[in-house]
Amino acid sequence: MDLIGHRVKLSPLDNSDRELFIQISMCPKMMTHVYEPCTYEEAIAAFEVKAQxxxxxxxxxxxxxxxxxASTKKLGNIGLKIVDHEAKVAEVGFMIKLDAQGKGFAAEALKLVRDFALTELGLxxxxxxxxxxxxxxxxxLEKLGFVREACLKKNTLIKGQLVDDYIYHLCKSTL
Structure with missing residues (x-):
């Protein structure tokens, strides 16, 4: 199942996405705000989990x-994980390669996933x-209607430092 927007196409993660996924996962600059950069082996293992x-x-x-x-070039990845089946709540996350950031690709991809999750999946x-x-x-996140819910102090360990995280939510009833 593909999700197609005006400028991006989302396709189930497969081997054609493997190289970029590994590059992003190992890139210190990309991981600055996420977690420790992966080793090659960790990046492969993470890809295998996400591509199931x-x-x-x-x-x-x-x-x-x-x-x-337009170019068919790979830009990154995006996904969702249902964290509460009974309440129909899912976590979303996305990674866009450095030279594609700031061009609206992430927003369009997130809009496609948001709309799919809330309508087709009934979340x-x-x-x-x-x-x-x-x-x-x-x-x-804010552009797409997500609301900042909280700030979790010293929530994630990155490069030996505990960093603060924002938690965002978007409820179907508010769209």
Whole structure:
């Protein structure tokens, strides 16, 4: 199942996304606001987990590779993971390669996933966690209607430092 927007195409994560996924996961600059950069082996293992077939009743990620419709170049990945099946709540996350950031690709990809999750999957709420210093990501979330719910102090360990994270949510009823 592909999700197609005006400028991006989201396709289930597959081997064509592997190289970029590994590069992003190992890149210190990309991981500055996320977690420690992965080793090559950790990046491969993470890709294998994210590329598994999705079970809507399971605990895994529904992951998509993001491609530029015009050039067909790979831009990154985005996905969702149902964290509460009873309440119909899912976490969302996205990573866009450095040279594609700031061009609206993440916002369009998130809009596609948001709309799919709330309409096709019938979810009630989406949540996201974002480092307080990751301005680009939290601006994308806010642009798409996500509301900052909390700031978790010293929540994530990155490069030996505990950093603060924002928690965002978007409820179906508020759209």
């Amino acid at each position: 077939l999705w079970d809507s009743n399971g605990t895994g990620w529904l992951s998509f590779g993001i491609s530029d419709l 009630n709420k989406l949540v996201a966690t974002c480092s307080v210093s990751n301005v680009g990501s939290f601006k994308v």
